[in-house]
Amino acid sequence: MSDTADDTVRVWLVERTYSDDEQNLIILTYATPDGERYFRKERALTSFTDQRETTAAVDVGVENLGSVDEPELRSQYRSEAERMAEKHDPDDPI
Numbered sequence: 001m002s003d004t005a006d007d008t009v010r011v012w013l014v015e016r017t018y019s020d021d022e023q024n025l026i027i028l029t030y031a032t033p034d035g036e037r038y039f040r041k042e043r044a045l046t047s048f049t050d051q052r053e054t055t056a057a058v059d060v061g062v063e064n065l066g067s068v069d070e071p072e073l074r075s076q077y078r079s080e081a082e083r084m085a086e087k088h089d090p091d092d093p094i
Contacts, residue, residue, distance in 0.1 A: 007063075008059045008060060009032060009037075009059065009065065010057050010058070011030035011059075011060060012031060012033065012080070012084040013028060013029075013030050013054065013056055013057065013084055013094055014038075014081055014084070015080070016029075017029075019042075025043070025045075026043045026044075027040060027042050029041075030057070030058055030060070031078070031081045032065070032077075032081065035068060035075060035078025036067065036068055036074055036078075037067060037068065038067075038068055039066070053093040054093065054094050055093060056084050056085075056088035056091070056094050057088075057090035059090075
């Protein structure tokens with residue numbers, strides 16, 4: 001993981017799930033290429049015509065990252081982050 005001068009790190013989309021608890025809530029999980037840290041973003045869809053793009057990667061502040069403690073999940077996130085980075089530019093809509 002490489003931090004930039006302004007203490008941000010690039011994370012890649014590794015998981016998109018829909019909340020069971022609330023309607024119209026999408027949970028986006030981004031992870032560092034090593035799979036060791038993650039960033040979670042919740043997005044409420046406001047209408048059927050909601051056109052906000054989800055990008056392949058985002059840059060977030062280091063203080064907003066959580067640790068992935070489970071080895072199996074860390075491996076899954078690492079594999080998916082590597083795949084996304086190989087196939088997509090950071091700003092590609094996914």
